[in-house]
Amino acid sequence: MTAIHSPLSSSMYVGRFAPSPTGPLHFGSLIAALGSCLEARRQKGRWIVRMEDVDAPRTISGAADIILRQLEAFGFEWDGPVLYQSTRLNRYREVLEDLIARGYAYPCACTRAEMADAPFARDGSRRYAGTCRNGLPSGREPRAWRLRTEPGDISFVDAIQGACHEDVFADTGDFVLLRADGQFAYQLAVVVDDAAQGVTHVVRGADLLDSTARQIYLQRLLGYPALHYAHLPVAVNKQNEKLSKQTKADALDVRLPAPALRAALSFLGQRPPVDLVTASLREIWDWASEHWDMAHVTRLRTIQL
Ligand code: GLU
Secondary structure (H helix, E strand, O other), X not given: OOOOOOHHHHHOOEXXXXXXXXXXXXXXXXXXXXXXXXXXXXXXXXXXXXXOOOOHHHOOOOHHHHHXXXXXXXXXXXXXXXXXXXXXXXXXXXXXXXXXXXXXXXXXXXXXXXXXXXXXXXXXXXXXXXXXXXXXXXXXXXXXXXXXXXXXXXXXXXXXXXXXXXXXXXXXXXXXXXXXXXXXXXXXXXXXXXXXXXXXXXXXXXXXHHHHHHHHHHHHHHOOOOOEEEEEOEEEOXXXXXXXXXXXXXXXXXXXXXHXXXXXXXXXXXXXXXXXXXXXXXHHHHHHHHHOOHHHOOOOOEEEO
């Protein structure tokens, strides 16, 4: 099950940007793209782009191409081909079957309505009480597949947010690997692909900090290498909502990349000099590549715009 790495790639920094093509990129996604890219370049590593179109119902047709065009217009250059998660379903199924064969995954018949009174997990989902853990109640049909979790602390040191720990069993409980609508869960897909692509460092928005322990839990179960994490502050609007398609964030304007790139650098605690206000996109990238320092990124999980 362990992903195969060449000796070269196993010692090399591999970072990634993994947008979900649910719409065009906005300022919030630019932060994650820029932070992950600059850190990879700083470490003389590779930086790859993975299209997380595993959630078919949420994927918007044409959005992946728009995202790639936006990245190009903003001066991003990624290494190697873009991996589309929609092409990886057989691999996710193999991994799920392996977990089932090893007794770690089990079918679950519970509906959302039946879990409505369960306590909240940190990420706002409902903690699963384990109703179907020891077999489906009689007469019930399987809907989703869940991972059987055991109590125990998962701890990691995030390069920005510091020491973090979580007991996955206590917090989220047995989490979903294959959803009731037949879609593979983000948690499974992201872990399988990070390992398959030889990713070593994950730099992404702090909204995903609460998913990290579950991902580490799965990595360990699958015998995958441990990753380094850095969670960047997330841009929120005046209502404290993360910028997203749902909160009607403006798409990045490909005709005006320079001001947005400068604003993203400032958001990330870098201090672009005033004369960069009139600089070209190339000059901004040159300055950023030379001066990027993750130590300047604030430890806050959100910053209001
Ligand atoms: N696809 C996820 C998103 O756009 C990011 C996944 C990740 O970076 O782990 O929110």
